[in-house]
Amino acid sequence: MTDMQSRDAQAASSMPRHVAIIMDGNNRWARARGLSSAQGHRAGVESLRSVIRRAAELRIETLTLFAFSSENWRRPTAEVNALMELFMLVLKREVKKLHDNGIRLTIIGDRRRFSSSLQKQMARAEALTRDNPGLHLVVAANYGGRWDIAAAARRLAQRVANGQLRPEAIDESTLDREICLHQEPPVDLCIRTSGEQRISNFLLWQLAYAEFVFTPELWPDFDGEAFDAALSAFRQRQRRFGMSQQQIEVNGA
Structure with missing residues (x-):
């Protein structure tokens, strides 16, 4: 067994099942090198x-990446267009590699604002990888946490209007079943790169009990080693889920 395999085996029991990442810092990385924003995104x-x-490799069940928020449409048109072209290129070039490695891809968010060709490419990528048994890779595109919750509430309201649901029957569990990723494990760890310390309307419902790691690396500088460091920080946390430290100690004894 190699050193890396030994380390992976030791960490498996405390590994987060679901990791979410806010990939931030492409523009700053590019500006520091005199490059365009498009070059930063490609990096x-x-x-x-x-x-x-x-x-x-670590057998994490779900990895959710914040690729494009519903607020990112406010960015300069040239940057948005470059991002759309890059998104299409990545879907075309990378999905077969994901498929060959048993990775399943799901894209969450409001797709209606994307071009029809990009929407079709998303659907093809999901269809190709749908039955893969490995890592579930979730890409949030034109996604916002408020949009997610509002869309869920609208669906429940329609069921009430149709006489299919009583208002008093709506509770957290009912709403949860309408939220994106409801079939996935709750987010255990949320990582944000670039030193910023906010969640920017990302997975507002799903992050209720997540641990947060804010790293100084700009996204193009964030690699497997930096990812391991964030996981190490997670494993040092005591997760209480509303209980006291004494209760945790008693239950763990």
Whole structure:
């Protein structure tokens, strides 16, 4: 057994089942090097590959990546267009590699604003990988946590209007079943790169009990080693879920 395999085996019992990442810092990375924002986003794709590969090696169940928020449409038109072209390119070039490695891809968010060709490419990528048994890779695109909750509430309201659901029957569990990722494990760890310390409307419902790690690396500098460091920080946390430390100690004894 190699040193890495030994380390992976020792960490398996405390490994988060679901990791979410806010990939931040592509523009700052590019500006520091006199490059365009598009070049910064392209550089971030290599970090994407590295982290996906490492998550699969560690047998993490679900990896959710914040690729494009509903607020990102406010960015300069040239940057948005470059991002859409990159998204299409990545879907075309990378999905077969994901499939060959047993990785399942799901894209969450409101797709209606994307071009029809990009929507079709998303659907093809999901269909190709749908039955894969390995890492579940979730990409949040034109996604916002408020949109997610509002869409769930709207679906429940429609069921009430149709006489299919009584208002008093709506509770947290009922709403949870309408939220994106309801079939996935709760998010255990949320990582944000670039030193920023906010969640920017990402997975507002799903992050209720997540641990947070804010790292100084800009996204193109974030690699498998940095990912391991964030996982190590997670494993040092005591997760209480509303209980006291004494209760945790008693239950763990």
